Amino acid sequence: MRIVVASGKGGTGKTTVATSLAQVAAERDAVHFLDCDVETPDAALFLHPSLDVHREVGIRVPRVDPQACNACGTCAEICRFNAIAVVGETTLVFDDLCHGCGSCTWMCPEQAITEHLFVTGTIDSGTTPDGIAFARGLMNVGQAMGMPILRELKKRTPSPMPRSSGAPRRALEIRDAPPGASCPVVETMRGADFVLFVTEPTPFGLHDLKQVVAIAHDLGIPAGVVINRDGIGDDAVGAYCAEHDLPILLRIPMDRRIAEAIAGGRTLVEAAVDYRPKFRDLLEQILAEATV
């Protein structure tokens, strides 16, 4: 079961909800947490994993063997990112324009191209004190493409979880999505069983919620909504959800206790234990909605 926590608008409480959902789920289930916001991953600030495994990842960029290359220009023609230039008898490669798609290698009639790893980031992984298997992607400073790191993060092989003697543990993967509604958000949602949208009841929150709802709809993934900072703004988010059959699974009112806990690097359910049963209900509702 793969659950994505997304929002559209930034700062609505994705990580707040995702980390608390993970902690409550870990009370009985085997939980993998993926921080998919590779530009600014922050879930580790709340779940405190010991990140002891680091793996360099990136894209595979072309290297041209000048002996085998006859400067036919096929690679430069095929590259939609202009990362290869052929002038005269010389073939030039610009690593920072390359997206690692591999088309040039595939199309080279002389098989003169081999591919080499160009490191753009790392995957850090480890375990949290709650027993959550945690992993995050972290893009290197100066890089512009998060997608290859995100794909590697999703490919990560889950480590075996210890078995408990009680009820059978369910295998849950919780993905904390990046903000926005661009490619990395689509990639985070791809392959998921449920998308939980965390929004705030403001015109900005609603505007961006509509965009990510459309993505989940196109991908055919069931979805539900958490309204954070409930009580501010207006009722337009509620009306929109009713109109589009989007269940509102939890409302979290504006609460100074929660804001202070987040600022101190603690999760919502650690600071406000009365929310633990609410998050347990949220998880069960998600599992029920996802399997309808």
Place this chain on the structure above:
Amino acid sequence: MNVAISIAGQTLDAPFDARFGRAESFCVVETDTGNWTIHANPALSASGGAGVLAAQLIARLGAQAVVSGAYGPKAHRTLSAAHIDCFLAPGNEARSAAEILDAFTSGRLALADSATHGGHHGD
């Protein structure tokens, strides 16, 4: 020799375009005869690597020199690999391609030995 000039228009009277990769078009002049041709710049709408794409066009057109207002690192590297001399013309005053051509043929333009600015992509 053939010289390519970055311009915004379709004739020698068109204004000089000081951008290289994002120039609207290039005018290629055969300096011995004065014959010229206009070529649309396919890099105008490229999402990235415009300088690389434009430089390959200049190489294909058989120019030995190019005149523009600025060259990024990738454009300069590509033009250099093609043994094309990069000349600089100041773009801060409105001038026609013909005036730029006159400045070039009378030897008043300086060579850009390296890129005139950093890249726009990534680094």
